[in-house]
Amino acid sequence: xxxxxxxxxxxxxxxxxxxxxxxxxxxxxxxxxxxxxxxxxxxxxxxxxxxxxxxxxxxxxxxxxxxxxxxxxxxxxxxxxxxxxxxxxxxxxxxxxxxxxxxxxxxxxxxxxx
Amino acid sequence: xxxxxxxxxxxxxxxxxxxxxxxxxxxxxxxxxxxxxxxxxxxxxxxxxxxxxxxxxxxxxxxxxxxxxxxxxxxxxxxxxxxxxxxxxxxxxxxxxxxxxxxxxxxxxxxxxxxx
Numbered sequence: 572x573x574x575x576x577x578x579x580x581x582x583x584x585x586x587x588x589x590x591x592x593x594x595x596x597x598x599x600x601x602x603x604x605x606x607x608x609x610x611x612x613x614x615x616x617x618x619x620x621x622x623x624x625x626x627x628x629x630x631x632x633x634x635x636x637x638x639x640x641x642x643x644x645x646x647x648x649x650x651x652x653x654x655x656x657x658x659x660x661x662x663x664x665x666x667x668x669x670x671x672x673x674x675x676x677x678x679x680x681x682x683x684x685x
Numbered sequence: 686x687x688x689x690x691x692x693x694x695x696x697x698x699x700x701x702x703x704x705x706x707x708x709x710x711x712x713x714x715x716x717x718x719x720x721x722x723x724x725x726x727x728x729x730x731x732x733x734x735x736x737x738x739x740x741x742x743x744x745x746x747x748x749x750x751x752x753x754x755x756x757x758x759x760x761x762x763x764x765x766x767x768x769x770x771x772x773x774x775x776x777x778x779x780x781x782x783x784x785x786x787x788x789x790x791x792x793x794x795x796x797x798x799x800x801x
């Protein structure tokens with residue numbers, strides 16, 4: 572099955588700096604790569620996603636890049652703010668032996684210091 | 686529009702007890718899934734379904750059963766609770782494209798389960 576690895580597990584940045592979180596996946600058939608943000612005590616929520624036919628996608632201060640050849644994708648947050656502090660999860664969607672599945676990385680705890 | 690409704694929010698069980706976590710969605714999503722979240726382990730897939738009557742195992746299915754008799758409901762049953770099942774459980778739903786979960790997943794509020 573799919574294996575999604577996420578680095579780093581923790582990341583601390585100063586307010587206004589950029590943050591980058593990287594993920595790798597193992598299944599070349601994976602074709603959908605979402606990123607979720609989970610604030611303390613709350614449910615994960617989608618912040619951005621990218622499909623395998625696109626190399627980069629931006630939404631205001633966040634962007635995601637995908638390198639299909641190397642099987643890795645990254646989340647970029649610019650001009651970080653304290654409210655960006657949360658756990659971020661990457662995920663990859665692949666069709667298993669019979670049905671499609673969504674696999675998550677282990678998460679990155681991002682802390683933005685004012 | 687309630688989205689994904691998951692109950693209960695908190696639960697304490699004794700070892701060996703059984704229980705069912707409820708999950709319902711009102712968005713007519715084909716894909717529904719259960720994850721457990723443990724510190725440092727991310728969200729691990731327990732079971733999932735792409736439609737009524739169709740379920741499959743995820744990464745950590747042992748000790749759990751599911752069924753999907755309707756599009757709306759996807760309950761998770763713990764057969765005989767063990768301390769290793771202490772975790773936070775999330776139900777999620779999404780639309781699918783040709784059976785692949787390739788759209789936004791909407792999560793329930795989570796269930797914090799403690800097995801003593």
